[in-house]
Amino acid sequence: MENQKIPINFWSEDDRPREKLLTKGKTALTDAELLAILINSGNRNESAVDLCRRILQDNGNSLPELARLSEKQLMTYKGIGEAKALSIVAALELGQRRRMREVTVSQKITCSKDVFEMMQPRVGELSHEEFWVILLSNANRVRKIVKSRDMLIEERFNSQKVIDTLNISKGGMTGTVLDLRILFKLALEYQATAVILVHNHPSGKLKPSHADIQLTKKVVEAGKIMDIVILDHFIITEFDYFSFADNGLI
Template sequence: MRQPTASLSIKNWSEADRPREKLVRHGKTVLSDTELLAILLGSGSRHESALDLARRILGDNDHNLGKLGRLSIHQLMSYKGVGQAKAVLVSAAMEMGRRRQMADTGIKSAVKCSRDVFELLQPVLGELPHEEFWIVYLNNANKVIFHSQLSRGGITGTLVDVRLVLKKALELGAVALILAHNHPSGTLKPSAADKQLTEKLKKAAVALDIKVLDHLIITETNFFSFADENIL
């Protein structure tokens, strides 16, 4: 059986090469993704340093932080040297990063095109394994005044209550709505149900003098706009 060697421990490296010390001395931006993940892991196993473990995990996920963020606790724990505590820490850090991206996107002063809505909601919907339906509420200057999840469903669909959509619009004084939901399958083609729901909401909103400006289908990297395709 292979015996552990002292060199595997990051503590035995020179301070200039240790990820934690590098971050303190030079700032977080100088660290690679591997080094940042190694800091979260804290340690490796008897035969692998935290840095080597981090490199292996990232390599298995094409060095894509999006893929890493989608790993479950169980999947992270499948790596030798990653127990539940480490897996939870990594998962929590990935979720914090996703939420920060959402916060940094911010609420735009005004929605000028479909891509503005995509950039607002992609951090929320883009990587979800299940389907969610969201509503963006706008004032008369097309400024976003509120956006929220209306429903959450399985991978094949979600239920939408038209009454709740319009009730919230009236409470907020919104004059326009943008509908959005994700397709976990990655397809951008709207289903018959998507089209029917859009028409149903559009007709119901007209009675209250509220406009439905668009309906976006969002995936991890792209989107489909009903308005852009002239099928609204």
């Protein structure tokens, strides 16, 4: 015989997610309780909290893992229809976008952790490898992020001091290739005095490959000719990073 669920409205007020949010604040709620507010109801055998707790457990109790699920994957859970699945996907995407914007507006890069916090939301959770560059001013300040070449062209006329993060190369699971001509063309167009290279390792391994090291050396030497300093090269994973400069490789 299946266990009969106890509806949330029969719980004590201190345990009900909505009431708990109102009386104790958002930080008092667990991830499962916050998700339960989004979906509002569970299924015949589980309350909204129990259902969300199970969904999280199936995904390692990790919100980044949960964010990788599509609405169709979420809908495989009994009690999660299209509307609830879309609510979860939208909420997690909003959280990701907020994080991306908070760490980039007029940010000055002062240490390697700054770069990790800026770029991890963009590449740390990708299933494919991407190569990015950060163009910097004399003060190492990032002024704007541009996600595509088309947007870059449109933004060119908006400011004489545009310092952007530019997605200039995209690869597959096994690697990516950086076009040095594009890199330095962009650096010259935006009068950048320094560059930071960034790419992700979907495998989660932080150790740079031989190809990573050789590419870095090649870019550094080309930068000397162009009088543009290559400050660092970062390998970003979901939870950590490797800095070539911190490890004496630049």
